[in-house]
Amino acid sequence: MTDTGSPREKSYRFLLRLRPRVQPYRSSFLWAALLIVVGTVIGLAFPLVVRELLDAAFLAGDRGMLDRIALFLIALFLFQAVVNLGQSYLTASVAERVVADLRKDLFRHLMSQPPGFFARKRVGELSSRLASDAGLVQGILRFGVPELVRQGLFLVGALILVTITHPRLTLVTMIAIPPTVLAGWLLGRRVRRISTGIQDRLAGAVSRAEQVFTQITTVQSFTRERWEAERFRQEVDATRDEGLRRAVARALLTGTVTFTAFGAIVLVLWEGGRLVLEGALTPGTLVAFLLYAVTIAGAVTSLAGFWGNLQEASGAARRIFDLLDEELELAEPRDPTPLPRPVTGRVEYRGVRFRYGEELPDVLREIDLVLEPGETVALVGASGAGKSTLAALLPRFYDVREGAVLLDGVDVRELALAELRSTVGLVPQEPMLFAGTVRENLLYGQPEAGVEALEEASRQAHAHEFISRFPKGFEQEIGERGVTLSAGQRQRMAIARVMLKSPAILILDEASSALDAESERLVQDALERLMEGRTTLVIAHRLSTILRADRILVLDQGEIVADGIHRDLLKESELYARLYHRQFEQALASSGVRSSDVAAAGKR
Ligand code: ADP
Numbered sequence: 009m010t011d012t013g014s015p016r017e018k019s020y021r022f023l024l025r026l027r028p029r030v031q032p033y034r035s036s037f038l039w040a041a042l043l044i045v046v047g048t049v050i051g052l053a054f055p056l057v058v059r060e061l062l063d064a065a066f067l068a069g070d071r072g073m074l075d076r077i078a079l080f081l082i083a084l085f086l087f088q089a090v091v092n093l094g095q096s097y098l099t100a101s102v103a104e105r106v107v108a109d110l111r112k113d114l115f116r117h118l119m120s121q122p123p124g125f126f127a128r129k130r131v132g133e134l135s136s137r138l139a140s141d142a143g144l145v146q147g148i149l150r151f152g153v154p155e156l157v158r159q160g161l162f163l164v165g166a167l168i169l170v171t172i173t174h175p176r177l178t179l180v181t182m183i184a185i186p187p188t189v190l191a192g193w194l195l196g197r198r199v200r201r202i203s204t205g206i207q208d209r210l211a212g213a214v215s216r217a218e219q220v221f222t223q224i225t226t227v228q229s230f231t232r233e234r235w236e237a238e239r240f241r242q243e244v245d246a247t248r249d250e251g252l253r254r255a256v257a258r259a260l261l262t263g264t265v266t267f268t269a270f271g272a273i274v275l276v277l278w279e280g281g282r283l284v285l286e287g288a289l290t291p292g293t294l295v296a297f298l299l300y301a302v303t304i305a306g307a308v309t310s311l312a313g314f315w316g317n318l319q320e321a322s323g324a325a326r327r328i329f330d331l332l333d334e335e336l337e338l339a340e341p342r343d344p345t346p347l348p349r350p351v352t353g354r355v356e357y358r359g360v361r362f363r364y365g366e367e368l369p370d371v372l373r374e375i376d377l378v379l380e381p382g383e384t385v386a387l388v389g390a391s392g393a394g395k396s397t398l399a400a401l402l403p404r405f406y407d408v409r410e411g412a413v414l415l416d417g418v419d420v421r422e423l424a425l426a427e428l429r430s431t432v433g434l435v436p437q438e439p440m441l442f443a444g445t446v447r448e449n450l451l452y453g454q455p456e457a458g459v460e461a462l463e464e465a466s467r468q469a470h471a472h473e474f475i476s477r478f479p480k481g482f483e484q485e486i487g488e489r490g491v492t493l494s495a496g497q498r499q500r501m502a503i504a505r506v507m508l509k510s511p512a513i514l515i516l517d518e519a520s521s522a523l524d525a526e527s528e529r530l531v532q533d534a535l536e537r538l539m540e541g542r543t544t545l546v547i548a549h550r551l552s553t554i555l556r557a558d559r560i561l562v563l564d565q566g567e568i569v570a571d572g573i574h575r576d577l578l579k580e581s582e583l584y585a586r587l588y589h590r591q592f593e594q595a596l597a598s599s600g601v602r603s604s605d606v607a608a609a610g611k612r
C-alpha cells in the first residue's frame with residue numbers, strides 16, 4: 009500500500025470520486041460557494057476603497073470623506089466576518105458529513121469481507137484508513153477546497169484589477185510569478201514524496217506496536233521488550249529524520265516563495281514610488297496597487313502550499329477507495345433460497361475441494377460427508393490436516409473450490425448469509441470477548457433476548473455461578489478481549505452466548521490445552537447441554553468428546569481416511585490409534601483421569 013506519487017491525473021481521480029458523495033449536501037455546498045465568492049469580492053474591493061480614502065484625505069483634503077469611508081470600511085469588514093463565519097460553518101458541515109459517510113461505508117464494506125481478507129491485511133493499516141486517511145480527506149474538503157477556490161478567485165480578480173489600474177506596474181509584479189510557481193512545484197513534489205514515506209513507515213510501526221500490545225505475554229515471556237523497543241525506535245527515528253527532511257523542504261518552499269513575493273512588492277514600491285514622485289500616480293493608487301500585489305502574493309503562496317496538501321489528500325482518498333473497490337470476496341446470492349422450515353440441521357459435504365489461494369496446495373480433497381440431524385461428529389487429525397478449514401466452509405467463511413456444502417439440502421452459497429449464519433453456532437478454541445459488560449457480551453448474538461433467557465442460558469452454561477459472584481453481576485465490565493476472566497470462564501461465556509442464539513448446527517473447536525479438573529468438568533457439562541439436539545461438528549481435543557461422539561472422522565492431509573466409532577477405529581485405523589495414543593493419553597495424564605478409565609473406554 010505504498011503511495012509512490014502516482015501521476016497526477018490518476019491520483020486526482022480519487023478526489024473527484026468524492027463528488028457524488030457531496031451530492032446529498034449540495035445545497036450547503038452551493039451556499040458555501042456563494043459565500044466564498046461574496047467574501048472574495050469584498051476582499052477585492054477593499055484596496056479600491058482604500059485608494060478613495062487616501063486620495064480623499066491627502067489630495068482633496070476632505071476630512072468628512074475620510075470619516076465616511078472609514079466607517080464604510082468597518083461596516084464592510086463586519087459584513088465580511090459574517091460571510092466568512094457562515095461559509096466556514098457550511099464547508100465544515102459538508103466535510104464532516106461526507107467523511108462520516110465515507111467512514112461508515114468503509115467500515116460496513118470491510119466487515120462484510122470474510123476472515124481470509126483480514127488474514128491478508130494488517131489490522132493497523134485498516135484502522136489507519138478509517139482514522140487518519142479519512143481525516144486527511146476531511147481536511148482537504150474543509151480547508152483545502154474552499155481555500156483553493158478563494159485564492160484562485162483572489163488571484164484572477166487581483167490580476168485583472170491591477171492590470172486595469174496600471175499595466176506597467178503589473179508587468180513588474182509578474183516577474184515574481186515564475187520563480188514562485190517553479191519553487192512551489194519542485195519543492196512541493198518533494199514534500200509530498202517524503203510525506204507518503206513517513207505515513208507508510210508510521211503505519212508499519214504502529215501496526216507492529218498493536219501486535220506487541222495484543223501479544224504482550226509472548227513478548228514478555230521471551231523478554232523481547234528491548235528488541236521490540238529497539239525496532240520501534242528505529243522506525244520512529246527514521247520517521248523523525250524524514251520529518252526533519254520534510255521540514256527543510258517545507259522551510260525552503262516557504263522561504264523561497266516569501267522572498268520572491270516580498271521582492272516583488274519592493275520592486276513595485278520602488279517603481280511606483282518613482283511614478284508618484286513624477287506625479288504620474290496618486291499615492292492612493294500606489295497603496296491600492298500594493299495591496300493587490302500582497303493579495304496576489306498571498307494567493308500564489310497558499311496555492312503553492314495547497315499543492316502538497318492536495319497530493320496528500322489524494323493519496324489518502326486513493327487508499328480509501330482502493331479498499332472500497334475491493335470486491336466482496338463472498339458474494340451474497342442475488343436471489344437467496346429460503347431454508348425449508350423447520351430447520352433440521354442436516355449437513356452434507358459433497359465432493360468438496362478447497363485451497364486458500366490459487367498458487368497454494370489443496371487443503372481439502374474429495375471430502376464427502378453427511379451429518380444427520382442431531383448427530384455429533386468428531387473430527388480428529390494431526391495439526392494442519394485441515395480440520396478447522398473443513399469446519400470454516402460450513403458458515404461460509406470461505407467458499408469451496410469444487411463440490412458443495414449443503415444445509416438441509418440447500419447449497420450454502422444459495423442461502424442468505426444472515427440466515428446461514430444464524431443457523432450455525434460457533435464456539436471457538438479461544439473465545440474472544442469485547443470490552444464491555446458481561447451482559448453485552450452474552451447478548452452479542454441475540455441482543456433482543458430477555459432477562460430470563462439470559463439467565464437461563466448462563467445457568468445452562470455454568471456461567472451463572474461466577475457471574476453472580478461479580479460485584480456488579482451481569483453489569484460487570486470485562487477488560488478488552490476478556491482478560492479479567494479465566495480461560496474456563498471465557499469458554500463458558502462463549503457457550504452461553506451460543507446457547508442464547510440457539511442454532512440448529514454447532515461447530516465446536518475444542519480448546520487443545522486442558523483446564524484444571526473442576527473447570528474442565530463445568531465446561532464439558534455446559535458443552536454437553538449445548539450440543540443436545542443439535543447437529544454438532546466438533547474439532548476434538550478431548551477424550552470424553554470422542555468417546556461421546558456418534559462418529560469420528562479421521563482427517564489426514566485434507567482427506568477423510570477413516571470414519572467410525574472409537575472402538576472400531578482403534579483397531580482399524582493405524583493413524584487413529586497413533587493420534588489417540590499421542591494426544592489423548594498425554595492429555596489424560598495431565599488432567600488426572602485414571603488410566604483404567606481409558607482402558608475401559610478403549611474396550612467399549
Ligand atoms: P487443522 O485445523 O487440522 O490444524 P487447518 O485447517 O487449520 O488444519 O489448516 C490446514 C492447512 O491449511 C494448513 O496447512 C495450514 O497451513 C493451511 N491454512 C490454514 N489457514 C490458512 C490461510 N488463511 N491461508 C493459507 N493457508 C492456510
